[in-house]
Amino acid sequence: MRRFVGALRPLRTLTLSPIPTALRVLSTASASSSSASAAASSSDSDSAAAPDADFDSSEFALPPSGPTPPPPPQQARNPVSALRKLRFDPSLRARADEALFGKERGGVDDAVEEERSREVALALLEAALEPPDDDLGPGEVREEDQMSLSVGIVGAPNAGKSSLTNTMVGTKVAAVSRKTNTTTHEILGVLTKGITQICFFDTPGLMLGHHGLPHRDVTVRVESAWSSINLYDLLIVLFDVNRHLKTPDTRVVKLIKRLGAEVNPNQKRILCMNKVDLVEDKKDLLKVAKEFEDLPAYERYFMVSGLKGKGVKDLVQFLMEQAVRRPWDEEPTTMTEEIMKTISLEVVREKMLDHIHQEIPYVIDHRLMDWKELKDGSLRVEQHFIAPKQSQRQILVGKNGSKIGRIGIEANEELRSIFKRDVHLILQVRVAKKRSA
Numbered sequence: 001m002r003r004f005v006g007a008l009r010p011l012r013t014l015t016l017s018p019i020p021t022a023l024r025v026l027s028t029a030s031a032s033s034s035s036a037s038a039a040a041s042s043s044d045s046d047s048a049a050a051p052d053a054d055f056d057s058s059e060f061a062l063p064p065s066g067p068t069p070p071p072p073p074q075q076a077r078n079p080v081s082a083l084r085k086l087r088f089d090p091s092l093r094a095r096a097d098e099a100l101f102g103k104e105r106g107g108v109d110d111a112v113e114e115e116r117s118r119e120v121a122l123a124l125l126e127a128a129l130e131p132p133d134d135d136l137g138p139g140e141v142r143e144e145d146q147m148s149l150s151v152g153i154v155g156a157p158n159a160g161k162s163s164l165t166n167t168m169v170g171t172k173v174a175a176v177s178r179k180t181n182t183t184t185h186e187i188l189g190v191l192t193k194g195i196t197q198i199c200f201f202d203t204p205g206l207m208l209g210h211h212g213l214p215h216r217d218v219t220v221r222v223e224s225a226w227s228s229i230n231l232y233d234l235l236i237v238l239f240d241v242n243r244h245l246k247t248p249d250t251r252v253v254k255l256i257k258r259l260g261a262e263v264n265p266n267q268k269r270i271l272c273m274n275k276v277d278l279v280e281d282k283k284d285l286l287k288v289a290k291e292f293e294d295l296p297a298y299e300r301y302f303m304v305s306g307l308k309g310k311g312v313k314d315l316v317q318f319l320m321e322q323a324v325r326r327p328w329d330e331e332p333t334t335m336t337e338e339i340m341k342t343i344s345l346e347v348v349r350e351k352m353l354d355h356i357h358q359e360i361p362y363v364i365d366h367r368l369m370d371w372k373e374l375k376d377g378s379l380r381v382e383q384h385f386i387a388p389k390q391s392q393r394q395i396l397v398g399k400n401g402s403k404i405g406r407i408g409i410e411a412n413e414e415l416r417s418i419f420k421r422d423v424h425l426i427l428q429v430r431v432a433k434k435r436s437a
C-alpha cells in the first residue's frame, strides 16, 4: 500500500542539527514496513499460518559467509591511572635510595621536592595523553571544511531513480523492480567522499497533468512534490531515453520542458537520459539530446545507465564539484543497526516485487517482527507479510510455498552479501484478522 510522506519532510530534516542517518531513514521508511510496527505484533493477523506459508533460511544449506566479525576490542588501559596506582611504599623507596646512593637520602625538603616533581611529571603525562580539542579521527573532517549538496531526483515512475541512487550511493537504499511506483516513501541516500557529502532525495509523484486523478491524496502528493523541488541545491531530471525513443510520453516531455524552461538562480538543473544501455543505435541518443537542447535551465546533459553504472562516475564527479561550503547534514554513513533493519526490509520487498507481478505487493503489510544479533555474529531476521485476503496470501505463498521460498532464498543470499555475515531469515505470510464491526 502506498503511503504519502510529504516531500518536504526530508528537506526539513536537512536544516536540523545532525541526527544519525539511520533514524531519519527509518522515520521516512516507516510507512508500512517499520520495525516500530513490530510492536503491533501478530495480534493483527491469524496466528495459525500454514507451514508452506513460511520460509526459514536454516532449512536451506548455504555455505558459511566467511569469518565471523571479531569481538569488540578490550578497553585500553589508562596509563595515568596505572601510574597513580604506582605509589611506592616510602620505606621501600628509602631502602632503594640507600642501596643506590650509598647513604640515607633527603630530609623533609627533599621529600617535598620529590613529591612536587612527581606531581609535575604526572600532570605533564596527563596533558600529553589528553587528545587536543580539534583532534580528528581517521576520515573525520572539520565542520568548517565540510562541503554539502542536496540533490532532488525527478522523473516519471520507472525512469530509474532508485537504481541510479543506489549506484551513486553504493548501498541498497531503495527497492528496485519492474513495477511502477515502487518508491513508497522518499529514500534518503547519502554519499560522503573526502570533505564532500551529497544527500539524494527521491521525489515520487512529481508529474504534470494530474488533473482528473482519481484519489485526492495523489493530487495533494503531486502538489507537495512540486512546491518542494526548489529547495534542493540541484535537481536531476531523469527520463527513460529508450522508452522516449519508442513511445514518447507527452507527460514526460512536458515535465522535461517545464523544468528546463524556468531558470532558478538558486538551483542548478541537469537533464539525465537514463537506460542508455537499452538503446541499440547510439546515434538516436544525439537526436534526443537535440530535441531538448534549447532548454536554458539545464546546465549539463548526461547520458547514463543507472543500472549498469555507465556514465555514473562522470555524473557523481560533476555533483561533487557543485557542493557548497556548508556543514554536513548527516553523519557519514556507517552501517548502524537501524540502517541494516531498513535494508533488510527493502531487500525482501524488492524480491517480492520481482516475483509477484500483480497488485498484491501494494496491499500487503510487510513488517519486521524480530531482529537479533546472535553470539556468533550472525543475524536472525524475522519478517511477516500480512495479506488482507486469503487469495492474496495464496499468491504470495505460491504452490507448496514455492514463491515465498524463492523470495526468501534470494533475499537471504543478498542480505548475506550486503552484511558480510550469516543471516537467518524467517518470512511468514499470514491473513489479516477480520475486524468485528
Ligand SMILES: Nc1nc2c(ncn2[C@@H]2O[C@H](COP(=O)(O)OP(=O)(O)OP(=O)(O)O)[C@@H](O)[C@H]2O)c(=O)[nH]1
Pocket (backbone or CB within 6 Å): 155, 156, 157, 158, 159, 160, 161, 162, 163, 164, 175, 176, 177, 178, 179, 180, 181, 182, 183, 184, 204, 274, 275, 276, 277, 278, 304, 305, 306, 307, 308
Ligand atoms: N536496462 C536498464 N534498466 C534500468 C535502468 N535503470 C533502471 N532500470 C530498470 O527500470 C525499472 C525501474 O527502475 P527504478 O529504479 O525502480 O525506477 P524508479 O524511477 O525509482 O521507479 P518508481 O519508484 O516507480 O518511481 C527496474 O526494473 C530497473 O531495473 C538502466 O539504466 N538500464
